[in-house]
Structure formats: C-alpha cells, structure tokens
Amino acid sequence: MSKLATLLGLIIGLIILTLSMIDYQQGQFISAFINWQGLALVLGGTFAAVFINYPLQQVGCIFRGFIKILTSEPATHEGVIEELVHLSHLSKQKGLLAIENSIDHIEDRFFRFSVTEMLIYQDPNTLKQSLEHRLISLRLRHLRCQEVYSNMASYAPAFGMMGTVMGLIIMMTTQVSTGDMSSPYGGEGAQDMLASLLNGMGLALVTTFYGVLFSNLLFMPIAGKLKVLSEAEVLKNEIIIHGVMALKKSESTLLIKEQLLAFVNEKTKQKLEGLR
Secondary structure (H helix, E strand, O other): OHHHHHHHHHHHHHHHHHHHOEEOOOOEEOHHHOOHHHHHHHHHHHHHHHHHHOOHHHHOHHHHHHHHHHHOOOOOOHHHHHHHHHHHHHHHHHOHHHHHHHHHHOOOHHHHHHHHHHHHOOOHHHHHHHHHHHHHHHHHHHHHHHHHHHHHHHHHHHHHHHHHHHHHHHHHHHHHHOOOOOOOOOHHHHHHHHHHHHHHHHHHHHHHHHHHHHHHHHHHHHHHHHHHHHHHHHHHHHHHHHHHHHHHOOOOHHHHHHHHHOOOOHHHHHHHOOOO
16 A cells, blocks of 8 residues: 555645646646756756765665655565464474475565574574674665655755755846846847846746755655655564574464564454464
8 A cells, every 4th residue: 555655645746736837817837837947957956966975876775765665565564473473383393494494485585584594593692693783784774765865855955945046146147237227128128138037037936946846745755655664674574583583492382473463553463363
C-alpha cells in the first residue's frame, strides 16, 4: 500500500497544482507559471549544490531513492517471525546444523546473512557484534540517502530566493539602461521597458514558487518516505538479530515466539498466535 500511497500523493498534487494554474474566467491555462529559465535555475542550482556537497557515489541516492519509494513496500514482520519459529523447531528436532540446509530457501538477505553468521561464530557475543555492525552499516547507508533529499529540500527554496533577487536586479538594470526615465511615457521605448520589467518580475516570483513547490511536494516527502521504509527494515532486522541470538542460545521455541511477538502490534500478534 505504500507504493499506492506514493502514486496517489503525486497524482493528487499534480491535479491540484494544474487546477490552480487555470484562469476559469477566460478558460485557459496561465502560461506565466511555466518559466524554463526559473525552472533551470532552481533545479540546476539544487543539483549543482548536491554534486558539490556529496561524492558522486552518494549522489546516486537521488535516483535510487526515488525508484525505491515507487517500487518498495515497508518490510513486514510476520514472515520473519514464522521462519524463525520454524528454524527453532528444526534445531530442536535435528540440531542447529540442520538449519544449514534451509539457508538457500531464505529470501531475505539480512536473514540469510544472520543465519550463516550464526553457524560460523561459536561465541554468541562475537556473533551479536557482527550482526549489530551490519545493522549499523545499513542504518548509516539509509541515513545518507535521506540526508541528500533533506538537503535538497533546503537548497530548492534558497535557489528560489536567488531567482527572486536576480529578477529584481533585472528590473533595476532595465530601468537604468532605458536612460531618461522622466520623458518616455509612451511609445516603443516605454513598452519595451514595461515588458522587461514584467519579465524580471515574473522570474522573481516564479522561482520562489518553484523552490517551495519542489521542496514541499517532492524532496521533503521523499525523505520522509525513505525514513518510513528504513525504520520498517531496521525493525525487521532487529527481530532477526534477536531471533538468531535466541537460536544460538538454544532457547525453547515457545520462549522465542513470545520474545519475537513483543516487537509487533496487537493485530500482528493475533495473526501469529497460532504458531507452534
């Protein structure tokens, strides 16, 4: 449902924006909202600042993060808990080494890595440190991507304000370049000056609009959605670590199940109560 919510948010936002840009009295789209010069300034300046601030490898988070919010769902915990309870049964019946044959059937990469590490390490403390280091690395990787979008959300309005200042400079320069400002109240010179003033004012206003738009409709919500996806994945991995450590200590299946259910909400608990 997360993918659907993202798409709905984008579609609703675009529809509302489009409807707000229509002059209903004359029945036409207000072309002043489309300014390629202002759009290039805001987006180009934002991406330029990102390239300056981050190494090239981290800049790739922009594209990976955008694809992720459109294609990924928050990690679920039911399947992980069911699999851990199953592995507990298996270890009680056939021993801990019998789990090795089940590793290839585990789809989750962190789960597969954790079970493999459990079979390699003899010391539970060393095993726990290895899994926690892996989880910390995952968190940092996710935080770096969220930080890129959070900074883009602050860069865009700043470049919008820069466009506003540039538009005001264009207006002032136009007045100075027209020469005598007291005499030309009519004629082509006055019309040219008015057109230049309106062009500068349009750039000044529309760049601020673009900066606020991209910051609040795209960059900031994307950073928030990435945070939601990251928190769900981290919680799932914490459940895996807790369950794998319990398997390593050969705790009873019932105790492992009760410990893992403490991580989930009441609705999920009711679904998993029937596990044996």
